[in-house]
Amino acid sequence: MSVDQVDPLISSIYYWFDISGVLLMGIIGGTLARQLGYDIVGFFFIAMLSALGGGMLRDVLINQGTVAAMSQPEYLILAFAGALIARFTYFKGRAWEFLQSHGDALVSALWASTGAAKAIQYGLPILPTIMMGVFTATGGGMIRDVVTGREPAVFGGNQPTVIPAVACAVITLIGNATGYLALAMILGPVVSFVMFLFGYYGNWRISTDSEFAPVNTTVNATAAQVAHLARKAEHKSRAVARELEPTRVRSWRHRQMEQALQRRIEADIKKGKRPADARSDADEFLTEFTTQFPAIDADTLAAAGVAPATDEGILDGIGVDFSGDSYADDAAAPDPAETEAMHADMLDIILSDEALTDELIERLVARYNQKGS
Numbered sequence: 001m002s003v004d005q006v007d008p009l010i011s012s013i014y015y016w017f018d019i020s021g022v023l024l025m026g027i028i029g030g031t032l033a034r035q036l037g038y039d040i041v042g043f044f045f046i047a048m049l050s051a052l053g054g055g056m057l058r059d060v061l062i063n064q065g066t067v068a069a070m071s072q073p074e075y076l077i078l079a080f081a082g083a084l085i086a087r088f089t090y091f092k093g094r095a096w097e098f099l100q101s102h103g104d105a106l107v108s109a110l111w112a113s114t115g116a117a118k119a120i121q122y123g124l125p126i127l128p129t130i131m132m133g134v135f136t137a138t139g140g141g142m143i144r145d146v147v148t149g150r151e152p153a154v155f156g157g158n159q160p161t162v163i164p165a166v167a168c169a170v171i172t173l174i175g176n177a178t179g180y181l182a183l184a185m186i187l188g189p190v191v192s193f194v195m196f197l198f199g200y201y202g203n204w205r206i207s208t209d210s211e212f213a214p215v216n217t218t219v220n221a222t223a224a225q226v227a228h229l230a231r232k233a234e235h236k237s238r239a240v241a242r243e244l245e246p247t248r249v250r251s252w253r254h255r256q257m258e259q260a261l262q263r264r265i266e267a268d269i270k271k272g273k274r275p276a277d278a279r280s281d282a283d284e285f286l287t288e289f290t291t292q293f294p295a296i297d298a299d300t301l302a303a304a305g306v307a308p309a310t311d312e313g314i315l316d317g318i319g320v321d322f323s324g325d326s327y328a329d330d331a332a333a334p335d336p337a338e339t340e341a342m343h344a345d346m347l348d349i350i351l352s353d354e355a356l357t358d359e360l361i362e363r364l365v366a367r368y369n370q371k372g373s
Contacts (some may be wrong), residue, residue, distance in 0.1 A: 006088075014113075014114065018111075021051075021106075021111065021166045022080060025082065026083055026085075027047075027086045027091065029047035029049065029050030029083065029086070030046065030086025033046040034086060036148060043084075044080055044083045044206065046083075046350065048076070048083075053141075054135055054137060055075075056068075056139075057143070058136045059137050062118065066260040072137070076285065079209065080154060101200065105197075106189070108165060109193045109196070112134065112137035113171075113188045113192075114136060116132060116136075117176075118132065119133070120173070127172060130173070133165055133168060134165045134166060137161070137163060137357075138154050138165060160195070163195065164191075164192035168188035181195055191257055259354075259357075260360075264361055322362075349355075
């Protein structure tokens, strides 16, 4: 159902608002041409694009019959009349700004409903119907801004114009689907205009934050959590593995220590120490070593000439960095289980080398003697 097929009163209201809107938009376009310093030709073109551009774009896209602005001469006449009025009259001041903004919003609301109704008349699907309403309401201003080399106002930084047009088109669609198109063609423009007033007086703006990227934020946070949990799980598994360490590994450690102590006993005997005393001291130290093994710390191992190894897990350093910032985990407190596992690994490295083992024995015995004294 088209606008002409609804209630005659509504059709008449739409017609008079339509032609009044064409005249007003022609004046607005001509005023912009004056500000840009155009001649009379520029006045005519900018006025025509402002007043008729949206409707012409809609009719070209629908591609059904002649473009309304060309088949009904009053539209071109009124657009050019608006250009002449703007050429010979300088509109400025707060009153003009108020009339321009509010008149533009009211006319755009009516044009959004007209565009949607025309799309419904030709059987367009839902989304194209909404777009026809938006193009009819905002297309003229968009084309005008592009032609004059300005950023289209509908792209941001201004009061929302597309969202009210979408709301009006949706209401028109709902009204047509429920059999209340006439009511929807009244309610839609009212809702659209109220949304404009909310934006105008409530300073409502659509966000233009270029850093807004919730997907990246979520992925970054999730990836950091996954990497942290993976490292934590790896460290815990290493600690459990140490607790479940095979007996042969522990036996190997003690055999290595016993061999090192045997070499020390032989060295002490060569220095003149009694064999019984040397063996007794070695046995006491081995007992102390067996009971105090978990307490061997990094300082003791470093004293034997072995720098702490950097034990890097398979998932260390893996992450998703969409923002360009690496994950800062360096300041986190070390995990006790990880530290213990690292010490055990370093001890195994030392025990596998006789020279390092002998050096470690020397250091541990010195500490043991200091502790005893």
